Amino acid sequence: MSDKKYSKKHEWVSLEGDVATVGITKHAAEMLGDIVFVELPDKGKNVEKEGQAGVVESTKAASDVYTPVTGEIIETNQSIVDDPATVNKDPEGGSWFFKVKIKNKSELDELMNKADYEKFAKENSN
Amino acid sequence: MTTQKTALYDYHKSLGAKFVPFAGYEMPVQYSSGIVEEHKITRNNAGLFDVSHMGQLLIEGNENLATELEKIIPTDLKKIKLNQSKYSFLMNEQGGIYDDLIITKVEKGFIIILNAACKNNDFEIIKNALGSKFKLTLYKNLSLVALQGPKSSEILEKTINGVSSLKFMNGSKFSYNGKDIYITRSGYTGEDGFEISIPNELVEDFAKKLIVQGAKPIGLGARDTLRLEAGLCLYGHDINESTSPIEANLKWAISKRRREEGGFTGYNKIRSDMNGSLARLRVGVNPTGKIIAREGVKIFSKDNEEIGLVTSGTFGPSVNRSIAMGYVKLNFSKPGTKVLLEVRGKKYEANISALPFYKKNYVR
Numbered sequence: 001m002s003d004k005k006y007s008k009k010h011e012w013v014s015l016e017g018d019v020a021t022v023g024i025t026k027h028a029a030e031m032l033g034d035i036v037f038v039e040l041p042d043k044g045k046n047v048e049k050e051g052q053a054g055v056v057e058s059t060k061a062a063s064d065v066y067t068p069v070t071g072e073i074i075e076t077n078q079s080i081v082d083d084p085a086t087v088n089k090d091p092e093g094g095s096w097f098f099k100v101k102i103k104n105k106s107e108l109d110e111l112m113n114k115a116d117y118e119k120f121a122k123e124n125s126n
Numbered sequence: 127m128t129t130q131k132t133a134l135y136d137y138h139k140s141l142g143a144k145f146v147p148f149a150g151y152e153m154p155v156q157y158s159s160g161i162v163e164e165h166k167i168t169r170n171n172a173g174l175f176d177v178s179h180m181g182q183l184l185i186e187g188n189e190n191l192a193t194e195l196e197k198i199i200p201t202d203l204k205k206i207k208l209n210q211s212k213y214s215f216l217m218n219e220q221g222g223i224y225d226d227l228i229i230t231k232v233e234k235g236f237i238i239i240l241n242a243a244c245k246n247n248d249f250e251i252i253k254n255a256l257g258s259k260f261k262l263t264l265y266k267n268l269s270l271v272a273l274q275g276p277k278s279s280e281i282l283e284k285t286i287n288g289v290s291s292l293k294f295m296n297g298s299k300f301s302y303n304g305k306d307i308y309i310t311r312s313g314y315t316g317e318d319g320f321e322i323s324i325p326n327e328l329v330e331d332f333a334k335k336l337i338v339q340g341a342k343p344i345g346l347g348a349r350d351t352l353r354l355e356a357g358l359c360l361y362g363h364d365i366n367e368s369t370s371p372i373e374a375n376l377k378w379a380i381s382k383r384r385r386e387e388g389g390f391t392g393y394n395k396i397r398s399d400m401n402g403s404l405a406r407l408r409v410g411v412n413p414t415g416k417i418i419a420r421e422g423v424k425i426f427s428k429d430n431e432e433i434g435l436v437t438s439g440t441f442g443p444s445v446n447r448s449i450a451m452g453y454v455k456l457n458f459s460k461p462g463t464k465v466l467l468e469v470r471g472k473k474y475e476a477n478i479s480a481l482p483f484y485k486k487n488y489v490r
Contacts, residue, residue: 033347034162036441037418037448039470055470057418059161059351059440084416085162 004092005108006117007068009050012092015108020069020100024056027121029091033058035084040076040098047073047100049107054097056087069107071100132178133269133326134333141343148346149242151179156345164348165443168315169484172275173344174336181245182268182323185252186235187260195236198255199229200371200390202381206231211295211310213379215371216251221395222367223374224251226359230297230310235260237308239270239321241361255391269329273341274319274352281339282309282320285332289320303328314349316356316484354449355442357410357481363421364408364437364451372399373453375408375481407459410479411436411450411467417474419450419467425458426466426473433458433465442483449483450476 004012010028014021029035037057047053047067054065076098080087087095112120130151138145143154154176156164167173185191192203201214208231216224225244230237240248249264256262273282283290286300289309297310305325313319324332337343350360359365365374370392377385377400384390388397413419418439425434439450450467458465463478 033156034160034441034443036162037416057441059443060155060347062418062420081416 004114005068005111006114006120007066007111008120009066009068010121011066011068013068013108013111015102015105018102018105019074020071020102020108021096022053022067022069022098022100023096024065024087024091025117025121026091027118027125029088031125032056032063033060035087037062038080038084038087038097040081041073043073043076045073047071056084065097067098067100068111069100069102070104071102073098074101075099130179132176133329134176134178134271137330137333138176138343143343143345146346149179151242153179154343154345156347157343159342161345161347161351162443164342164344165351167342168275168317168344168348168352169444170276172273172277172281172336172341173315173348174333174341175272175274175344175349176269176333177272177321178269178329179242180270181238181240181242181248182265182270183238183240183245183249183252184232184234184236184263184265185238185256185260186263188235191235191256191260194256194259196384196390198252198391199227200380200384200393200396201229202383203229203231203236205381205383208233209297211297211312212381215365215376215379216248217371217390217392218367219391220368221370221392221399223361223365223369223371224248224367226361226365228310228312232297232308237323243362267326268323269326270321270323271329271333272313272315272319272321273336274313274315274317274344276318277340278317278319281336281341282322284339285335292320294318302332314356314358315352316358316482316486317352318486350438351440351443354438354440354451355444355482355484357451357483359408360438369408369453370395370399372396372404373406373408404456406434406453406455408437408451408453409459410461410481410483411439411452411465412477412479412483413448413450413467414475414477416448417467417469418448419452419469419474419476423450423452424468425452425454425476426468427458428464428466430466436467445483451481454478
């Protein structure tokens, strides 16, 4: 997989060919606390960059998950729906949310690299 | 209004607390281990909660005070024994709940524990009802901590000799570092436990001792999941000025004599609710799947008739599933009734459930 890119809404994207794997960042998972519910978009759904494409709930509250890229949802990760707590354990690895067949690779250029995201997350954590 | 801090604020900070504003106070919502872990620690071991934001009101007086207080509190205050505690409430004329509270008979009169967000309003209500005949003190120099969980008795006994012989919903005066403290065997978690009223200047030292003995600090986040599993109401959510105690399924908290005789604010509504005009009831709600149904989620019958509203809901770490409570029309309130919950525009199956979701035996 290529290097991850990060959005201001705390999602990560990893591109392989024209398929982007999307999840929520470690920072986001920590901020949410214990994740107890995950809702993913339906396969085949077309999503727009920065559009709502899922929900995560912690014991405290519900939060929307956004897609950082435009395209068609081709795969979703049922294992995090079955066991939401795994998102806290491995948010940037096995606990990815969905895969998008992207239309426009240049959308990734607008996202942050790891170092920039970490700086952004630190500045926006409180 | 500036945000207030409890006497334990710096100690919470040193323990890695994340703070949230709550009822005008900066309160720890969780520590580093997180809500689910803190919840389980309380269920399996012992958790220490800072609840110093709550109001501690002393009303001084004799039998005459019991008579006057009975006009606003629907508990049998004439029969209550010294050091006995009762769960009760203050009501408006329409039978809605101004606040829920714990009232304890003490030597000087009564001590009432009030919700943080309501305490100043409660003070005015009680003062207006009692006139100037009795002395009211809403303590600013006292902290309140709760030690909850199966190990609390063993842990607290090491610091406070004799405390383990207290019975559930009973209290007693004890001494700590030469100062009087007052401890009741009670709580808000569904576990055995204690609430300790202690001078501000001693509370940090006292809390540290309990932590050394094995208690873990627990934030408001786990306090909420614990009380919800235990089926206990959160004021401002599950009960408020427009819910009556009978609708809230709290009839048990109104003493039998008081239910029959009345003579307190809000009795007309209580009486009519008990005599057939009850239209809705607070119930437990068990979503069939993992969906979390939070406050405001609409409840529908199988035939898609809107029948009620969720008032709190979360994931219950000890029952390991989604749980909620809310109000439904009376004819849908029977446990086992199949209902639908509307979350983000979609309907999800659920069952009406008895409360509590989680049950433990108290030391009686």
